[in-house]
């Protein structure tokens with residue numbers, strides 16, 4: 061199926077999906093974690109300006125330019141805070157462009173039906189959401205599609221994930237829900253940039269690397285995420301361009317792309 065997941069190697073080895081996963085310490089109360097630890101923080105500075113991200117028309121529009129990446133705000137019916145705010149989305153695109161110079165468009169939000177939620181924890185089943193996003197936009201001319209939600213996400217047998225991606229493939233889905241914990245606006249933005257570039261990197265064909273300077277290093281906690289590389293390394297860019305020579309001049313190490 062071309063998908064695989066980040067996972068503890070001792071867990072469900074048969075899976076083929078790829079993702080950045082954090083398995084939480086058992087016993088930490090989920091409710092306490094989702095309480096008010098900065099969840100409502102917004103970006104303090106930096107009005108997004110000059111962004112190459114436009115609002116798409118309603119519904120699955122059709123891409124008209126090469127290397128179109130559609131950013132799909134992904135919510136759940138009846139969950140008022142499940143869609144990331146505009147400031148989050150525009151900052152995210154600005155940060156992605158430092159590493160991947162594609163043509164980003166922010167779509168109108170999509171609200172998934174409540175059957176996408178787990179019965180007991182109310183988290184979004186990101187494997188189902190990934191399938192939905194992939195099918196919805198397949199054949200529409202988009203080079204990549206990234207669903208981004210403020211709903212917590214998970215797959216069966218896990219406590220939660222940060223994201224899930226096809227590798228390589230059309231789609232990935234990322235959650236920003238946990239990234240505000242114990243974080244000021246700057247750290248939250250950095251985490252979002254890190255996760256979204258990591259998952260986009262998977263869709264472009266990159267696997268995990270042991271190089272902790274790279275954004276493609278595997279992390280299974282927020283602490284590891286914060287300690288990991290924030291950008292592609294020269295090696296990551298080499299791998300991407302070796303696989304797709306047309307990426308030359310479009311993917312950048314150390315965040316040195318046009319978004320810088």
Ligand SMILES: [Zn+2]
Nearest residue numbers: 066078079080
């Ligand atoms: Zn990963």
